Amino acid sequence: MSEIIKVENVTKSYIRDNFEIPVLNNLTLNVDEGEFIALMGPSGSGKTTLLNLIAGIDKPSKGKIFVNDTEVSNLSESALAKWRANNIGFVFQFYNLIPVLTAFENVELPLLLTHLSKSERKKHVDIALNVVGLGDRIDHYPKQLSGGQEQRVAIARAIVTDPLLLIADEPTGDLDKISAEEILVLLDRLNSEFKKTVLMVTHDPRAAEKAHLIRNLDKGELV
Amino acid sequence: MKILKLIFKNTLRHKLRTFLTILGIAIAVIAFGLMRTVVSAWYAGVDASAANRLITRQAVSFIFTLPYSYRDKIANVKGVKNVTYANWFSGVYIDKNQFFPRLAVDAETMFDVYPEFLLSKEELETFKKERNSCVIGADIAKQYKLKLDDIMTIEGDIYPGTWEFIVRGIYKPKFKSTDATQMLFHWKYLDETMKKVSPGRAGNIGWFMIQIKDPNRSAEISKEIDALFENSTAETKTETERAFQQGFLASTSAIITAMNFISFVIIGIIMLVLGNTMIMAARERTREYAVMKTLGFSAKHLIGLIMGESLLISVIGGGIGLFLIFPIVAGFAEVIPKGFFPIFRIVPITVILSASSAILIGVASAVFPIQRAIKTKIIDGFRFVG
Numbered sequence: 001m002s003e004i005i006k007v008e009n010v011t012k013s014y015i016r017d018n019f020e021i022p023v024l025n026n027l028t029l030n031v032d033e034g035e036f037i038a039l040m041g042p043s044g045s046g047k048t049t050l051l052n053l054i055a056g057i058d059k060p061s062k063g064k065i066f067v068n069d070t071e072v073s074n075l076s077e078s079a080l081a082k083w084r085a086n087n088i089g090f091v092f093q094f095y096n097l098i099p100v101l102t103a104f105e106n107v108e109l110p111l112l113l114t115h116l117s118k119s120e121r122k123k124h125v126d127i128a129l130n131v132v133g134l135g136d137r138i139d140h141y142p143k144q145l146s147g148g149q150e151q152r153v154a155i156a157r158a159i160v161t162d163p164l165l166l167i168a169d170e171p172t173g174d175l176d177k178i179s180a181e182e183i184l185v186l187l188d189r190l191n192s193e194f195k196k197t198v199l200m201v202t203h204d205p206r207a208a209e210k211a212h213l214i215r216n217l218d219k220g221e222l223v
Numbered sequence: 224m225k226i227l228k229l230i231f232k233n234t235l236r237h238k239l240r241t242f243l244t245i246l247g248i249a250i251a252v253i254a255f256g257l258m259r260t261v262v263s264a265w266y267a268g269v270d271a272s273a274a275n276r277l278i279t280r281q282a283v284s285f286i287f288t289l290p291y292s293y294r295d296k297i298a299n300v301k302g303v304k305n306v307t308y309a310n311w312f313s314g315v316y317i318d319k320n321q322f323f324p325r326l327a328v329d330a331e332t333m334f335d336v337y338p339e340f341l342l343s344k345e346e347l348e349t350f351k352k353e354r355n356s357c358v359i360g361a362d363i364a365k366q367y368k369l370k371l372d373d374i375m376t377i378e379g380d381i382y383p384g385t386w387e388f389i390v391r392g393i394y395k396p397k398f399k400s401t402d403a404t405q406m407l408f409h410w411k412y413l414d415e416t417m418k419k420v421s422p423g424r425a426g427n428i429g430w431f432m433i434q435i436k437d438p439n440r441s442a443e444i445s446k447e448i449d450a451l452f453e454n455s456t457a458e459t460k461t462e463t464e465r466a467f468q469q470g471f472l473a474s475t476s477a478i479i480t481a482m483n484f485i486s487f488v489i490i491g492i493i494m495l496v497l498g499n500t501m502i503m504a505a506r507e508r509t510r511e512y513a514v515m516k517t518l519g520f521s522a523k524h525l526i527g528l529i530m531g532e533s534l535l536i537s538v539i540g541g542g543i544g545l546f547l548i549f550p551i552v553a554g555f556a557e558v559i560p561k562g563f564f565p566i567f568r569i570v571p572i573t574v575i576l577s578a579s580s581a582i583l584i585g586v587a588s589a590v591f592p593i594q595r596a597i598k599t600k601i602i603d604g605f606r607f608v609g
Contacts, residue, residue, distance in 0.1 A: 057517055057601040078521055085519020092605075096514040100232040110518045112225040157518075 004164065004197050005031035005054055010063030010073075012049055012220075023049045025220040026063070036191040036198040038211035045217040047201040048169055054199065055088050055167045056080045068164055085113050089158030089196075091187075093170035095150040097142040097157075103129065104138040107156045114161070128156035131194075132186060148179025155186060159196070166190060168200040172207050184210045226524065230531035233504070241536060244500045248540025248584065249547065251493035252577050256548040257555070258486035259573040262479055265472065267566035271400040272465035274438040275304075276336065279431040279448055280467070282458040288427035289457050291414075296451050297431055302444045305434035307332035310410055310427075314377040314386065316367075323363055323565075324402075325377065327410040336434045339397035340405075346371070346392035354412045358392035360403035362565070369393075375406070382413060384420070402565040432464070490580045497588040501533050505592030512596045513604025522597045529596060533589035534582070541581020545574065 007029040013022040023046045031037055039047045052058040053065055056072045057080075065073040067087065075083060097106045107128050111121045129135050132152040142150055151171060158166055168187060172180035188210050190196045200211060208214050216223045234241055263270075279297060281287035288310075298306045310327040330351045334342055342350075342358060350356050359369060369375065369390055377386045388408050396403040410428065417425040435444055445461035452459045462470070472479070505512075512525055549569060556567040599607070 052602055055517075081516065081519050081521045084517065090517050092514075096510065098229075098511055098514070100236055101229070105228075109515070113519050113524075 002033050003030045004033040004035075004068055005029070005199070006064075006066040007050070007054065008064045008066075010050075010053060010060045010065060012046070012053060012058070012060050023220050024053075024060070027220065027222060029215065029222060031197065031199065033197055034191070034195050035213060036188065036211045037200070037213045037215060038208035039199070039201045039215055039217060040203070040205075040208050041217035043203075046220045047217050050217065051167055051169055051199065051201050055090065055165075056084050085110060085161065087164045089161065089163040089166045091151070091154050091158050091166065091168040091171045093173040095142070095147075095154045095174075097150055097153055099142050102139050102141055103134060103145065103153045103156075106142070106153055107160050110157060110161050124160050125156075128160040129153075131159065131190075132156045146179070147175050148182055151175060151179070151183050152186065155183070155190075159190060159194070164197065166196045166198045168198065170201055170203065172202065172204060180204070180207065226527050226531065230528060230535060233508075233528065233532050234535050236504075240500060240503075244497055244536055245540040245543065247496050248493055248537055248581065249544040251489050251584075252541050252544025252581055253548050253551060254489050255486050255580060256544065256569065256573055256577045257552065258482050258489070259576060260548075260552050260555075260567065260569055261564070262482050262486070263570045263573060264564040264567045265475070265479055267400060267564070268402070268468040269465055269472065271339075271398070271402065271566070272463070272468055273339075274441075274463070274465075275435050276464040277433040277435060277441060277445055277448070277461050278464055278467040279433060279459050279461040280429070282449075282460040285430070285470075287457070288429055289431070289459065291426045291428050293452065293457075293459070294428075294431065297433060297448055300444060300447050300451070302435050302437060302440050303433055304436045305332055305336050306431055307336040307434075308410065308428040308431045309333075310413060310429040311381070312377075312379070312408075312413065313381045314379045316375060316377050316406075323360075323404045323406060325406045326408075327413040328407045330407075330409050330411075333407060334394075336432050339401045340394040341397050342392050342394040349391045353389065353391060354409050354415075355388055356391035357388035357406055357408035358394055359390055359406045360565075361393055361395045362403040363406060364390075364393045382417070382424075384416075399568065400566055404565040433461075490584065494584045494587050497533065497537060497584055498591060500536070501529065501588045501592045502595075504532065505529060505596050509596075509599060509604050509607040512599070513601045513607070516601050516604070525596045526593050529593045530586065530589040533592075534585035537581050537585030537588070541578060541584075544581070545577055548577070 007027060010024055010027045012024040013020050027050065039050060041047050049058065053060050054067065054072070056075065060073050063073070064071055070083065072080070072083065098109065101109070104125055107125045108121055111124060116124065126135065129138055132155050134149060134152055134156065137145065137149065142153070145153065166187070171187065172183050175183060184207055187198055187200065191198045200207070202208050279289070281289055294306055294308060297303060307329045312325040312327050314325055316325070334340055334347055346358070350358050357375060363369065371390055371393065373390045375388045375390060377388070379386055394403070414425055435441060441463050448461045449459050515524065552567065552569050559567065
């Protein structure tokens with residue numbers, strides 16, 4: 001299996017009120033294509049920062065990051081925006097759906113950046129919503145859905161562009177046990193059935209069990 | 224279309240806030256339009272001036288009179304086509320608070336020099352024949368419900384006594400900018416009365432209105448006319464009708480400047496109101512913008528979203544304001560005394576300025592929220608707690 005993610009000697013620190021706060025320290029990580037990997041660790045260990053760097057929404061202070069042979073750490077902001085639209089699907093802890101848009105419109109959102117026609121977009125959105133089991137809730141607004149359903153809409157939004165990589169930051173962190181289980185089953189299915197590489201940050205050991213591989217971070221280093 | 228739907232939905236997110244902002248913009252545009260209409264009404268006389276007319280008045284001040292005998296000398300100046308004259312009569316008609324210009328004029332020549340006062344041939348002939356007749360503007364006839372053969376009784380102040388005139392003509396304005404609020408009667412009627420009751424005031428006129436053949440020679444002819452009366456007891460000042468009208472306005476220029484200033488202050492205030500609305504909206508959506516950026520939306524998309532929403536609100540508000548300003552100005556025109564603002568209507572430049580202001584408000588109000596949305600990093604956007 002080829003490596004889809006290569007993190008090479010990455011260091012990341014933030015400046016807050018003139019203080020430099022180190023988050024990641026010379027970290028190296030390789031992830032194979034089709035892998036389902038869970039990143040675990042205590043708060044402040046750098047899990048989300050690593051996820052953000054791989055997803056191209058932040059840049060490392062030092063080191064290089066390659067995703068599918070593209071050096072993400074070297075792309076401009078506008079190039080990164082295009083790259084993310086084409087390659088990454090995001091699932092957030094708090095779903096982050098646009099409240100004034102219906103489930104259909106929320107899932108359609110990333111497709112607005114493509115050249116697909118309206119009917120093609122509809123086809124893609126219908127497929128994505130059916131994959132997550134919400135084909136009958138397309139006209140519902142986020143406030144009309146449960147937390148689990150909102151997260152499933154968010155997953156549909158993440159997969160609608162058929163990305164290489166699914167990035168999930170605490171996807172079950174805001175859900176009850178049953179909904180969390182449904183989401184994990186769905187992520188597992190996307191990995192096994194649809195061959196998506198999944199990179200998931202979680203605090204929950206039971207969520208991490210769904211992954212093929214668990215990597216632990218502590219104080220900015222893989223342990 | 225793709226982004227338009229989201230712009231529209233965002234605009235309706237806080238319906239009351241959006242409604243109040245639109246209402247504020249509409250009111251501001253109405254206030255702005257009304258102010259500009261007053262300013263343009265002030266300048267209506269200047270705008271209605273003919274290029275081929277000169278005014279000759281007493282050099283010291285407009286309030287001093289000139290000898291009637293100047294008329295023939297002026298008429299003999301090369302390039303002069305027609306000379307007519309007028310006296311400010313003033314007086315009170317029915318209500319002293321209702322003002323309109325009442326002028327003693329030369330019936331024979333007045334309508335030749337002012338062809339924009341449209342009077343039928345029959346009415347003009349009757350007017351010329353009857354010394355105690357008068358001609359009134361259509362607006363005055365409408366305001367006082369006057370018709371031909373009615374009697375107008377005026378209490379004189381500058382020229383004391385009770386003066387009765389028979390309405391023998393109602394002139395119509397040729398252009399929208401033509402003043403249709405004047406009352407014109409025979410100077411000879413006034414002069415004959417003055418000869419009897421106050422002989423020292425007879426034989427004087429207020430100012431001459433001179434029609435010239437070539438407007439390009441106005442400066443030259445003006446000089447020539449004034450040279451005729453140099454070192455006399457009543458020296459003259461001749462200028463174009465436009466300059467004469469502007470001279471009138473010079474004394475009120477501070478008021479006009481203040482009104483102009485206030486009209487733009489109104490626009491400034493409403494710009495801050497919409498700016499505040501847009502800043503609040505953008506602040507509330509900080510996390511959403513971070514999500515959109517994460518999904519691949521670029522700065523130009525965010526600019527489109529915020530600018531689109533701001534423009535949508537300002538254009539709707541401006542449109543409502545512009546739609547309402549016409550009946551409001553028409554209502555004002557009915558209520559205010561005709562004489563103060565003979566031409567009180569919305570001119571095209573007011574519409575253009577109001578519409579431009581609404582668009583400017585929309586654009587300017589979006590600048591800061593756009594800057595903020597673009598500059599905020601994605602990770603900071605996700606951390607933002609509104």
